[in-house]
Amino acid sequence: MKNQSHPIVIVKKRKHKGHGGHHGGSWKIAYADFMTAMMAFFLVMWLISISSPKELIQIAEYFRTPLATAVSGGPRISNSDSPIPGGGDDYTQKQGEVKREPNVDELKRRMEQSRLKKLRGDLDQLIEADPKLRALRPHLKIDLVQEGLRIQIIDSQNRPMFKTGSADVEPYMRDILRAIAPVLNGIPNRISLSGHTDDFPYAGGEKGYSNWELSADRANASRRELVIGGLDDGKVLRVVGMAATMRVTDRGPDDAINRRISLLVLNKQAEQAILHENAESQNESLDDLKQPGPAPSAAVPTSPPANPR
Structure with a gap:
């Protein structure tokens, strides 16, 4: 009996997982999120x-x-140098940190620049779409300059734009001017026309009809063709003749490329400069007229004429 073995009983306790009810709370965290x-x-x-x-x-x-200003030092919304907004009740306008309003003149300048670039693209499309104008592409030079968009119609030895020594417009020059006239009406900018010649002189020299008159006549003839093509009457601000004073720099003075018509679509700044120049010259002329002349001498009484008429 003493040596009789007894079975060893091992009891395993298992944890029972809760099923629903209030025993689990993970869903509450998800719901709260x-x-x-x-x-x-x-x-x-x-x-x-x-x-x-x-x-x-x-x-x-x-x-x-959000971090462009802090990292690269780019333009800020406000004038403050502090990376932390200042205090104030109105969160849109902090004390000492007011939003800098955009420069109206700068916005207008950018819009005008964009408008001139679009005009250049429209002219390029017009030239490429018309076979006649496409054949004359070597005679056209379109570029953006400080005063606006410049369109130059250039002469050549093989195909002159005007009759020799004359302001009579050749047919292909007429086609160019009349074709671009409606496109120029699409923007509010005004136009300056200038005529240029080479330095080959007339037989009479500068005392008679010279390159000055010829360049001015050719510029005015170009203006007439633009108006015939549909250009608004008030678009042209100035027509000038430059003779041979502004030749192409990399060519000789007698090169055919110097014989050209420059059509400048003026930006607002260039237009105002021309108007201001004209206004100043007019004011000076009026001031000269207003200057008092010498006082008239005192009249000496004389006997009346015998037979007044």
């Missing part, structure tokens, strides 16, 4: 609905490149 996100979403929607267009632009500008 969802509700927080929804609350943030509706808060953002409410702020957008009550914000003015100016405030929306400021918010969009910040989220577009």
Whole structure:
């Protein structure tokens, strides 16, 4: 009996997982996250609905490149050098940190530059679409300059734009001018026309009909063709003759390329400069007229004429 073995009983306790009810709480965390996100979403929607267009632009500008100013030192929204906005009750206009309004003149200049670039593209498309104009492409030079968009119609030995020594327009020159006239009406900018010649002199020299008169006559003849082609009457601001004073720099003075018509689509700054120049010259002339002359001498009484008529 003493040596009789007894079986050893091992009891294993297992943890029972809860099924539903209040025993599990992980779903509450997920639900709380969802509700927080929804609350943030509706808060953002409410702020957008009550914000003015100016405030929306400021918010969009910040989220577009939030660290651009801090990293690259680019232009800031405000005049402040501080990376932290200043204090104030109005969060759109902090004390000591007011949004810098865009320069109106700069915006107008950019819009005008964009308009001139579009005009250049329209002229290029017009030339490529018309077989006649496409054949004359070597005679056309279109480029952006400081005063605006310059369109130069250049002469050549094989195909002159005018009859020799005359302001009579050749047919292909007429085709160019009449074709571009409607395109020039598409923008509000005014136009300056200038005629240029080579330095080959007339037999009579400068005392008679010279390159000055010829260049001016050719510029005015070009103006007439533009008007016939549909250009508005008030578009042309100035027509001038430059003779041979502004020749192409890399060519000789008697080269055919110097015989050309320059059509300049003026930007607002160049137009105002021309108008200001004319206004100053007119004021000076009026001032000269207003200057008092010498006082008349005192009249000496004389006997009346015998037979007045």
